[in-house]
Amino acid sequence: MATLRKAPLPYDHLAVEQKWQHRWEADGLYRTPDDDPRPKWYALTMFPYPSGDLHIGHWFMYSAPDAYARYMRMRGYNVLFPMGFDSFGLPAENAAIRNQTPPGEWTYANIERMRRQFRSMGTVIDWEREIVTCDPSYYRWNQWLFLKLYEAGLAYRAEAPVNWCPGCQTVLANEQVLNGKCERSGDPVERREMEQWFFRITAYADQLLDFSGLIDWPEPIKLMQTNWIGRSEGVDVSFDISEYGLDVTEISTFTTRIDTVFGVTFLALAPEHPLVSRLATPERRADVEGYADASRRQTEIERLSTEREKTGVFTGAYAVNRLNGERVPILSADYVLLSYGSGAVMGVPAHDERDFEFAAKYGLDVRVVVAPPQWSPRDALDAAYVGREGTQVNSGEFDGLPAREGYEAIADKIEREGWGRRTVSYRMRDWLISRQRYWGAPIPILYCDGCGAVPVPEEELPVLLPEGVHFLPTGESPLKRHDAFVNAPCPACGGAARRETDTMDTFVDSSWYFLRYLSPDYDDAPVRDDHARKWLPVDQYMGGAEHAVMHLLYSRFFTKALRDVGVVELDEPFSRLFNQGMILSGHAKMSKSRGNVIAPDDYVRRFSADVVRLYLMFIGPWEQGGDWSDSGINGVARWVSRLWELCQRDPASLPAQGAADGALMRKTHQTIRRVLADIERFKMNTAISALMELSNELARAYDDGAASQAAWRDAVEKLLLLLAPLAPHLAEELWERTGRPYSVHQQPLPEWDAALAAEEEATLVVQVNGRPHQRPRRHQ
């Protein structure tokens, strides 16, 4: 901290801040009563993982929401602003493996430290409502909710190809794989065939695409969710393979371009498609199975690489295109994904870029069936024509129709003939929630040889995580080797059964945590009905955009699913959403290896929590993040020092009438208007700069003796009220020292008067040819 300002603040900030923190807590100033008659406002910020320290990113993330919550309180709302810890997860387990400390011990020690650090911020958080997701009193309800979804058919177990992270020794949900790598550890993800638990989020795809229940969400987040869900309308059309005498007589394919079906020159099946090996002719079998094995062995990264040349292999079999009776070859190709549509594609090289590239490589025919404008039958295509504008050609009875009409006419015929039907496909997959790790909520299921998968009865919840387990360096879950945990009687038949040893994805915990704050100690349900009715939905949610398709989508799904099983009456969890940006240091992400980590505690000791908070908000618009600079925080400390001195000036020496009274009042009302509007929109940076301007003007007016005592007192009072949400300790201390009644945080916000805020004289700018001309002198 070499460049930091050496002079401390002109007051003992540590003593002042502790004094008020204790007083507020002793008075229960920030308790949120459930029976308060004022209108409710549920403000929520994403809760942290208890990694050990409240770092500067947390301070950045919580300063603006705290100011916002305080602002809403002063606007007269009964504001709920709770906090908790998202405390299941891998770091605790990795720490346990490293030093053989139980994950719970490590986690709770971290939570304790972070609670202290949180308190040093001086937030408005109601700690009586704190929740800790790794606590049995919380995860009991996680398990209970799982059972509700299970009963409703929304939780199911299935064998499926899954993403396996070798580093984390567990499977991952699709959303948790980025570019073929584990979102957490960065290890390349492998494909495995495993029996796992899923939540049927796809059943809600259309509801999740409907954002009409939201009041104000960033458009980019809605768009990301829309793209992630990836709804496509198209047609399922089948091709005849009855000539092979199998029990399966047709292959179904999904297409969004049924207008191009007369251009089909091959069929491509995913290598894992069950029909591939059955259709392969004896002489092709070895090649086909070798190809399937090779694609199975590829990692996600290799398979997903778009630069890679498409590969495939001929099965030796043919399928009949029922629209024109043609026999087309069936190939197996790894650009076809088993998990999308039916895992089979009708190949139309003339009108699909991928099919075109594939056909070029394997010498397959290219037949134009949607003629581009200005196209002549003699023209060969040098690329696929994917436009929807064009005329049907080579398409039998549909020739001459515009392709858009051809699409409908062909779809009608297919439905009439029973060859297929219009349908919708989604990119989104069901949510894989099994994790092969210890530190999570156990999935409350038993396996019995006689009865199969049996849910743990509600009254036996929670299924407790056993303590005192031994961790192997491989990361393998100790639950698997824990006989006392695994062996349990079957609830159905009383015979010997084995417990599920997988735990739930920690995103399950955070999908409903906003409910538990409403009745954290309630024992009969995850949330009390009357409390849910009073407080929900969350009015303003705040947090990082990195959760666009994970936490935010999961929470929306959970809310709708819990509504449907009767737990809550709610369509959307979060009415308004605001995303903050990221705090950087030296224009780079903070990391230990870069050595650019900013430790907030050091700065708090030197400058006060208020200065750190003010600086983090002053650095720029909250949604854009910002770059930490030591000289920047010096500037805020300087301003706080000036404010301290300024607000305590003795007005006794001021006159009864001041020459600048009008100007001062105008500035005061303009400042109120600006600050209120800015905090509302999370533009804390401009709210603070407006206060700086007002304080500058106040200082000038005092020095010039141009303010009356009354105007001075009024302006200082409004300045302190506006400062209260942004610098709560400083405002409270100055409020007291200027003889005003405790507490500034129980005062209403000042109001502004449009007439008083209006400029008294307008400057008329004369423009000639659009340029200012003869700029008038400004009158002082």
Place this chain on the structure above:
RNA sequence: GCCGAAGUGGCGGAAUGGCAGACGCGACGGUCUCAAAAACCGUUGGGGGCGACCCCGUGCCGGUUCGACUCCGGCCUUCGGCACCA
């Protein structure tokens, strides 16, 4: 490749159709001091002029408008998301 966001002084940023650069940082000059730090005062987009002032300037090229950082079209760069989704 597709989708989205953003490009403004030395730096963080302000202004979303009306005097570009508020507020702050940094820098420079000054006051105080034996000296320095801190604090305080002043100057600070670039260029020109002794001066009142003048010219240029918001990533690039065009357009709309009396007037564009702001709206429209096309490009460039950076960041974020998705990435063979048929």
